[in-house]
Amino acid sequence: MASFQSHRKGFLWDLRIGTAQEASIQLEDGLAPITRGLKSKIKYNRNNIARIQLDLKAEADRRPGPWQRFRAQPCIFLAQSLYAWRRYIPAAPLKDPISVVCISDTHNNKVHVPDGDVLIHAGDLTQSGSFKELQQALDWLRSQPHSTKIVIAGNHDLLLDTQYHNIPDQAVSGRAQLDWGDLIYLENEKREILCGNGRRSNVYGSPYSPRHGNWAFQYPRNKDIWIDSIPEGIDILITHSPPSAHLDLLKFGCAHLLNSLWRVQPRLHVFGHIHEGAGIEWIYFDRLQLAYERTVAAGGGMINLMRMAWEFAIAWFSPITEAKCLLVNPSIVGGLRDNERREPVKVII
Structure with a gap:
């Protein structure tokens, strides 16, 4: 150096x-x-x-390779490797399954979206949150054939945040003129949706993420805004922020959101925000997951790693059960310079 x-x-x-x-x-x-x-x-x-x-x-x-990541945080690297090796069985769809197409962080990009019963956009439709960008994104989403289309905002969608003050008055006046059509926009609210096969599902959506820079829909990282906002009985949870320790590069997710995820335990949690965290993950809400999350929260530590290794051994020799929740980070924009484009994620629940 x-x-x-x-x-x-x-x-x-x-x-x-x-x-x-x-x-x-x-x-x-x-x-x-x-x-x-x-x-x-x-x-x-x-x-x-x-x-x-x-x-x-x-x-x-x-991107840093395995050896570089091990040298930087050996206990975290080993904990993440152990957790990735756990055995799991995906949760079986219900008797009346629905297909959910998930996208997030399109940032003005328009990609091919596969057919499905429900389309979910988990925020950051735009790059700078202007009226023109938002309306173009809404028009594109409205043109999709899905019978139910659900949208939340992200930190880049500035115009949609009524508490964001760095917007000219003439731009604010255009907020009410946005044409949402048949899109369901959720901002810290619950909605029951009726799918084409007659199945009803409870959905909750929120655009908020921990403060990082001067963007929209943000809150102090040490403040728990989720404990009193996400109700029980949710089938699909949509947030812009990821929960801590899962598909968040192990450092950008929200610990308070993770606590509420344990409390609510939906079948599907869709989020974005962290482009490089894109992917899917099945979780169990069990002792191994808890030991892993505590190790990540503590920044590693040999004692935490040993406890996690013990829970891993117990889980390895125990009967395998079905996972309880599917986490999806379907960020479309990716790459260290946001120069990659990914495909949407389609799941059956």
Whole structure:
């Protein structure tokens, strides 16, 4: 690291000299021998700049490998590996199953959406939350053939947050003019939906996520906004924030939301927000899961890891039962530079 810092200082020094030399050369028609030397030095500096920029971009685009993650947090790495190896059986669909198509974090992108009974968008329809972006996203969602389409906002959907004050008055006036059509918009509320096969399901949706920057629908990380808001008897939970320790890169989810997830125990929890956490995960609400979550919350620790290893051994030699809840992070935008596009996730519950 020290050599990189030293190299970086040299790079900045050369860049400053090169800029001054370039300016002087542009002012003179004739080039003295010494000026020609300076011109070649500028070309050398430009090559250095281009090479360093490519090196930095390659470093930013490189995901840390297993060895790097182990060296950074060995106990967390081992706990995550153990938890990934647990045996599970997906929960069997009910006698009247419904297909749910899940998307999130489209950020103005329009992707092919497969057919299904229910379409869920878990927030961040837009990039900057303007009226134009929102209406275009709503028009795209309205054009989908699903009989039930449910939408929540995300932290990028600024116009939808009535408590967000950094919006011009003329833009705020357009909030009521958004055409939602047949879309069901949920903002901290419960709704019963009736599917085409006659099945009824209780759905709760909330756009909130822990504060990170100056965005919409945010709350202090140490505040529990979920304990009194998510009611019992929910079949499908939709939040923009992930719960802590699950599909959240192990550091961006909400611990209070995780506590309410244990309390409510829905069949399906759909969320987004953390693009690199995209995926699905079955959970059991059992002692192994609890030991894993406590290890993550504590930032590791050998004692926590040993307790989790004990619970893992018990679960390994116990009869396998069906999982109780499916977690889905269907973020469409992905990649370390948000330059990847993923497919929607379709599940049967």
